[in-house]
Amino acid sequence: MTSEPRRAALYARQSKADPDGIDRQLPRIRKLANERGWVIVDEYVDDGLSASKSRGPGSNWARMLADADAGKIDTVIGVDLDRLLRSLQDLLVLIEHNLMAVTVSGDIDLSTADGEFRATMLAAIARFEVRRKAERQSRAQLQRAMQGRAPKGVRPLGYATNGDLIEDEAAAVHEIFRLFAISDGPSIASIAKGLSGLEADYIPASLPHLPKRNRTLAIERNVRRTANGEDPAPVPSDGPWDSSTVLGILRNPRYAGYSVYTDRNARAENKRRTWYAQIVRDEDGDPIAGQWTPIVEPDVWWTVQERLNAPERVTNRTGSTARKHIGSGLFLCGICEKPVKAHSQRYRCEGHIMRSREQIDQFVLAVVRERLGRPDLVDTIPSLDEPRLQAIRAEIGIHEGRIKRAQNDYDNELIEGHDLKRTRDRELTKIAALEKERRNLTITTDLGGVLDAKSPVKAFDDADLMIKRRVIDFFMTVKLHPHPRGKKTFDPTTVEITPRAVPGTAADR
Template sequence: MPMTPVRAAIYLRVSLDQTGEGLAVERQREDCEEIAKSRGWTVVETYTDNSISAFNKAKNRPAYDQMVEDYKTGRFNALITWDLDRLTRQPRQLEDWIDAAETQGLRLVTANGEADLQTDGGRMYARIKAAVARAEMERKGARQSRAQRQRAAKGRPPRGVRATGYTLDGELVPDEAEAVRTVFQAFANGSSLRAIAAALSGTEPTVRAVGDRTLIQDLPKSVPPLPTRSGRPWNPTSVISILRNPRYAGWSMLDGEIVRDATGAPVRGQWEAIVPDGVWLDVQRRLDDPRRKTNRAGTDRKHLGSGLYLCGICDSPVRAHGVRYRCAGHLMRVRERIDGVVLQFVERRLAQPDLADLLAHQDDDRIEELVRAEQQERDRLKRARADYKAELIDGELFAEIKQETEVKIAALEIERIGLTAGTAASEILLAPSPVDAFTDADLAARRAVIDLLCEVRLYPAPRGRKTFDPKSVRITPK
């Protein structure tokens, strides 16, 4: 009776490829191919997962999954891998291969010693090895987690995936850091997540028809294209991951949260911040704004005054309606003439020499005073905690002190951040030529400048007059 020819598959995997050269995988391939050659087996397929862990069962291993499907269809009847822990570190997955060896005669060979899953001794060896490997990975994970906590508590750069804008050692990557800064600036100015993602991806503005009109997505001009490491385009979720990261404000973080010391103070990171903490907090407030979350139409504004200008009768924001601004029941005005009046006012104001006075001046003495006051309250809380542990005060008094100090600290932080935070339109106001910067800016940035400089109220056009009356647009400087 002729013997069934052996059709072998090779599975290769390395958990972390530090250099990206795939050399570890190539070494495994050479050893496995030598085994197939020495046994006279025909290699029908080689499956490779490079830089992918087998410890986390939720981790997707495309080549492994394809190999499982191919085995089910009978593509191969022997499997060669460099070591059992290269194949899997999951006992449940190992049991699947043991079942295959027992019921279907699968031959499984490892380069560092044959594991015969068709015998009880081989199966016992494989199970013990898998259990030991998994236990070691769990211990390693615990050690790494503790090391990460220690690094975060000391304000050291986190290990693992490199954050855009920084090296693994916490040094700035200038081009990336500038892109990150402009992302924060654009979002603070009012640009949408989708528009920022499109700008980072270097895509052209999207054009869509709405009735008889054509709308072009206004991309933030300040945001430069920035290729992703995966090569895929940016999306709103990846932009949020940057905007939510407190590391860019210079705060130490762990698992996405700001790390705090024993007194509750945020731990400063040992790296250069890309954005001021006030800007970061302003962005968080906008991300958390329920109005933005419930706006199903998106946050892109297509017109200069939509949602910004106010109705002079009811003080509600006006909305764009075709070529007009509209407040239902009160007014309907042509946009173009109104925008012209507003832009003329803003450009005249931007040309004034006292423009820099519009920006909040940083009161260094007051800031230092606030920092000292915050620390005093934190020290008070720390002493109260120590007194409670030493049973010098009871829990009720400690809770009272804790609540009182936390309220004071929160108020002091709000005032301090208000003194150090810049305005969303500060880049235009501080430009060598603010008028030119305003003219060249994207829609969101121009709206931010208008919002900073003035309030615009629209009134109904005078009855019986067909010509535009500038007095029906009331602009109040701020």
């Protein structure tokens, strides 16, 4: 009695840089199936899939296993074991799916105990080779990072793969950081909408509309594929930017000129700490500068990290850090002097005040417009001292280096915990004073050009909410007192406005 012929699945795989292409694998696999008189059910091809990558639900490997479960196939043929199995887990998967595996080279047959044993040994060796290759690549990447060279892999927005600037993208990155570094700046979601060309609250026109990141990268990959004589791959359609993509940009230390390296075997559980750990440091604990042009200043990058790490952002449900109202968190309660919160149509400090938001905003905005319209406005603009700004950055770096060296000494058990705390407290106090001086020198850059505009009042009215808030905070402190009982009309005396001494002016001196 003649047995039924085996139902074969032909499996072929190649990585992106593999010389033994699919078109050379499949003819050899078909030949073997035909010589044995087996029925070819289907061909399963994973093109551009590295041996070290997982073959997930979207792969043809997964489709083949699903067909095996459906009873459509009972045999898998590959050109050799490296194409079919690269780990013991892959081997166990085939066994669990009751599949016999046969290869063109070596004729591994999982239907026999000898074949299963040989496949187990060869799969273990293949896994060892994959791990050893990964370790060699990691050492090479670390060496590149210690030399300050651009890491290999997917290029970040704003940089070419060799580290050169791509001017239009770099300008977009600079604007993303500038906006988010402002304490009352837009949320990540709003920036993503702005990059997508969608309507969003408080997004200046200076934020450009860019194609979705994965579309740009896919088009660039196809240019390289065509140059290599390969067929282009499908390109995803354009669409809105994901907030996670914007977050990845804001977290990337490369934009501040720091050399980076990611040890994938020692990732921190806390995602925010992972970004700090990427910065490569020398033996003194100082960051190694990359051999590329930074897009943002280091102090801007660190300011962004502080905002991203703020407890109110980490714990809120929406992830939004943007203010929605002029005075929320800016105006103070006249009783306890704590910032008021927006509650429906009112400003509120629980137990103390509840005031109409519209009336308060109109009054404060009128005071600000009057101040901006004065002829002596130019005298309130402090002159920038760029040499001093550079010196401040250098001094902050020195103090940060002392903290890092103290931390290293503590980790190596050279100093006690109280010594580390004393050093940290002392240096952080000095850093805070330097940061305050830096903010005073650079404050006009945070005001959207309102103060030095041809018509400051019009520039203020045209500005977005975050700039309006910063202008208000620049000129004055606003305190809200309880409204008199029984009085229905607005009482301006209940809004206490105290002018600030503007840095760099006579009033400040």
